[in-house]
Amino acid sequence: MTTSQQTPYAVTTGDLAFLAGLTTVHTDRPTLQAHARDSSRAVPQGLPAAVVVPASVEEVAETLKWANDHGVPVSVRGAGTGLSGGAVAYRGGIVVSLAALTRLDIDAENLTATVGAGVVTSHLDDAARPYGLMYAPDPVSSEWSTIGGNIATNAGGPRCLAHGVTADVVMALEVVLADGRIVRTGSRTVKNSTGYNLTGLFVGSEGTLGIITEAVVRLDPRPAGHPVAFAAAFSDLGDAGRAVAAVLSRCPRPESLELMDSNTIGLVAQHFPDEDTPAGAAVIVGEYADPHAAEYASALLAVCRQHDAETVTGPRAENLLRTRKRVNPALSASGLTASCDVAVPITRLADILGKIESLSQAFGMQVNTFAHAGDGNLHPAVVVPNGDERALEIAEDLLGAITQAALAMGGVISGEHGIGSLKLHHLDAQYDPATRSLQREIKALLDPHAILTPGRAV
Numbered sequence: 210m211t212t213s214q215q216t217p218y219a220v221t222t223g224d225l226a227f228l229a230g231l232t233t234v235h236t237d238r239p240t241l242q243a244h245a246r247d248s249s250r251a252v253p254q255g256l257p258a259a260v261v262v263p264a265s266v267e268e269v270a271e272t273l274k275w276a277n278d279h280g281v282p283v284s285v286r287g288a289g290t291g292l293s294g295g296a297v298a299y300r301g302g303i304v305v306s307l308a309a310l311t312r313l314d315i316d317a318e319n320l321t322a323t324v325g326a327g328v329v330t331s332h333l334d335d336a337a338r339p340y341g342l343m344y345a346p347d348p349v350s351s352e353w354s355t356i357g358g359n360i361a362t363n364a365g366g367p368r369c370l371a372h373g374v375t376a377d378v379v380m381a382l383e384v385v386l387a388d389g390r391i392v393r394t395g396s397r398t399v400k401n402s403t404g405y406n407l408t409g410l411f412v413g414s415e416g417t418l419g420i421i422t423e424a425v426v427r428l429d430p431r432p433a434g435h436p437v438a439f440a441a442a443f444s445d446l447g448d449a450g451r452a453v454a455a456v457l458s459r460c461p462r463p464e465s466l467e468l469m470d471s472n473t474i475g476l477v478a479q480h481f482p483d484e485d486t487p488a489g490a491a492v493i494v495g496e497y498a499d500p501h502a503a504e505y506a507s508a509l510l511a512v513c514r515q516h517d518a519e520t521v522t523g524p525r526a527e528n529l530l531r532t533r534k535r536v537n538p539a540l541s542a543s544g545l546t547a548s549c550d551v552a553v554p555i556t557r558l559a560d561i562l563g564k565i566e567s568l569s570q571a572f573g574m575q576v577n578t579f580a581h582a583g584d585g586n587l588h589p590a591v592v593v594p595n596g597d598e599r600a601l602e603i604a605e606d607l608l609g610a611i612t613q614a615a616l617a618m619g620g621v622i623s624g625e626h627g628i629g630s631l632k633l634h635h636l637d638a639q640y641d642p643a644t645r646s647l648q649r650e651i652k653a654l655l656d657p658h659a660i661l662t663p664g665r666a667v
């Protein structure tokens with residue numbers, strides 16, 4: 210039996226033939242290459258031996274049983290949009306893709322959906338729409354990411370401010386453990402005080418404790434009323450952060466409340482020449498979707514003006530919401546992006562924004578900061594010229610310093626992207642040794658041979 214520390218078992222052609230008798234197996238180089246990386250800067254050590262695409266929970270179970278018996282490292286894959294290196298393939302291991310698990314049943318009367326792990330996030334939301342319902346968590350990647358990946362990373366998104374993150378809407382899970390056992394956690398009931406909250410254990414477990422094959426999720430009534438966008442430009446980053454905290458304590462909660470600093474807006478404008486570029490250090494932008502939306506937006510902007518903002522409504526605010534959606538495409542078009550996703554208590558938002566600015570100057574690197582500001586979740590991003598290893602090293606150090614600063618403010622390493630392989634070295638700084646040991650003991654209990662996403666996330 211091997212573990213991730215030992216020489217991995219070499220998968221033979223006989224093994225592949227055996228696997229092909231259980232499930233769909235791909236071994237052609239283009240498919241292996243297409244499944245080797247996620248959307249982060251993490252680089253795989255080599256190609257996997259096979260990509261396996263099970264069509265049922267039983268096929269997932271048979272595959273894991275085989276991998277467990279042989280000590281073959283398994284990476285678990287939704288759509289590969291992850292930004293932490295969690296789904297990156299292991300050299301000589303297998304990739305289990307959940308792409309074929311696409312069951313999607315809406316139970317409108319109970320406000321729930323039963324959904325296969327491979328369902329694309331926006332497809333679930335689209336399916337709920339005709340019933341006047343929505344699947345609230347809306348990662349900006351929702352047109353590509355999968356429900357399984359969202360659950361495994363506890364994904365967030367702009368409207369999670371109003372409706373909660375993925376963990377808040379997952380009611381029950383079907384999970385295959387490393388040895389092939391199938392377990393079912395949680396319930397379809399609104400309330401459930403029956404035993405340990407095992408659903409919560411698997412949410413955010415990043416493919417390390419089991420493979421999520423199906424989930425029951427909560428649907429919410431789709432907000433009534435025409436959405437009203439608002440925006441406010443600040444000449445000082447600290448004022449923007451303080452305004453966000455004030456808005457959240459004094460105004461009705463908006464659907465979304467995002468922030469972009471001037472570097473980010475400038476970067477978007479480089480790639481989208483029609484872009485509006487308001488003067489100042491930062492813009493906050495969001496919307497209300499409520500019958501009282503216009504009244505609420507006006508109250509929110511009044512609070513922003515008390516923090517010296519120039520405020521905007523109407524089409525110009527809607528354009529700035531569009532600018533926020535263009536940040537990721539602009540970053541992708543600019544080169545290799547090194548980023549992190551720290552989160553801080555909302556009253557420390559101004560402090561972390563100021564710290565990022567001073568660290569950017571100290572390291573001599575431009576940081577483009579955008580944020581799910583209402584959640585205190587920031588994405589400072591550095592664009593590194595392709596192939597410039599030295600610049601990448603400095604960028605990693607800069608992101609590490611931002612992470613340490615967030616922790617010192619009572620924050621966390623990751624607000625929504627997870628730890629994966631890229632942030633593992635920070636974990637000891639967030640958790641005390643006893644807590645770290647408990648995490649490792651849970652991993653060892655559920656995956657004693659360390660075949661599932663070994664060496665990552667925990």
Ligand SMILES: Cc1cc2nc3c(=O)[nH]c(=O)nc-3n(C[C@H](O)[C@H](O)[C@H](O)COP(=O)(O)OP(=O)(O)OC[C@H]3O[C@@H](n4cnc5c(N)ncnc54)[C@H](O)[C@@H]3O)c2cc1C
Pocket residue numbers: 247248284285286287288289290291292294295296307326347348349350353354355356357358359360361362363364365366367414415416417419420421422537538625626629662
């Ligand atoms: C342009 C862009 C915008 C993004 N915006 C957001 C955002 O707003 N909010 C946000 O939270 N994230 C965002 N992300 C990150 C990413 O989309 C999320 O982390 C998403 O949840 C990953 O889903 P996926 O299906 O692509 O999972 P993958 O990338 O395939 O996997 C992610 C992790 O989950 C594990 N995993 C996947 N499926 C399963 C399963 N069925 N069972 C067990 N483990 C599994 C993998 O092993 C890996 O560790 C963004 C990414 C991009 C590229």
